[in-house]
Amino acid sequence: MQKLKGGGALPPKPKMIHMMKGLVGGFLGILTLSYLGQSTGMPWLMAPFGATCVILFAAPASPLAQPRNVIVGHMLTSAVGLVFLYGFGDSIIVMSLAVGVAIMLMQFFRAVHPPAGANPVAIILAGQGVIGFDYLITPVLIGSVTLVVIASVINNYGEEGNWPIYWHGLSRQKDGA
Numbered sequence: 001m002q003k004l005k006g007g008g009a010l011p012p013k014p015k016m017i018h019m020m021k022g023l024v025g026g027f028l029g030i031l032t033l034s035y036l037g038q039s040t041g042m043p044w045l046m047a048p049f050g051a052t053c054v055i056l057f058a059a060p061a062s063p064l065a066q067p068r069n070v071i072v073g074h075m076l077t078s079a080v081g082l083v084f085l086y087g088f089g090d091s092i093i094v095m096s097l098a099v100g101v102a103i104m105l106m107q108f109f110r111a112v113h114p115p116a117g118a119n120p121v122a123i124i125l126a127g128q129g130v131i132g133f134d135y136l137i138t139p140v141l142i143g144s145v146t147l148v149v150i151a152s153v154i155n156n157y158g159e160e161g162n163w164p165i166y167w168h169g170l171s172r173q174k175d176g177a
Contacts, residue, residue, distance in 0.1 A: 014058075026053040030049065036146075046122060046143065060163050072111035072113075073112060079136060081123030085124050102120050
């Protein structure tokens with residue numbers, strides 16, 4: 001029980017520029033995807049993208065906010081949701097197992113992005129009559145790439161901008177490293 005005691009101080013209050021980046025980034029990200037969806041008649045927006053915006057614009061230095069994690073995390077978990085929906089149905093057991101498998105795969109592929117954990121839930125709740133495998137392209141792939149592009153602009157505005165920390169995680173190691 002002692003472990004649950006907690007304690008410690010709150011993190012420091014962010015600077016105004018960081019709060020403005022959160023405001024502008026979240027606004028532009030969701031506005032862009034919503035507008036594109038209305039303009040094309042295609043789904044460009046999904047609920048987990050709201051949480052993706054929080055991580056991209058409020059915690060951009062986090063590993064969870066790196067482009068690889070955002071894009072691969074959403075793709076993996078959405079694929080799991082679709083495979084489970086079409087392969088096993090839409091029961092609560094299937095949905096629960098899909099979330100667990102999605103988390104495990106994000107960990108295995110080192111592409112953990114917490115908002116993506118909601119994708120199997122959203123897909124399975126929507127059902128086969130609403131969502132097909134084309135969902136992987138629009139909104140998942142195109143939407144997550146669009147948010148990463150917007151984050152690249154917003155998070156690099158100003159002197160402190162140096163985002164992302166890594167794109168794909170494939171770097172050359174120096175000898176002896």
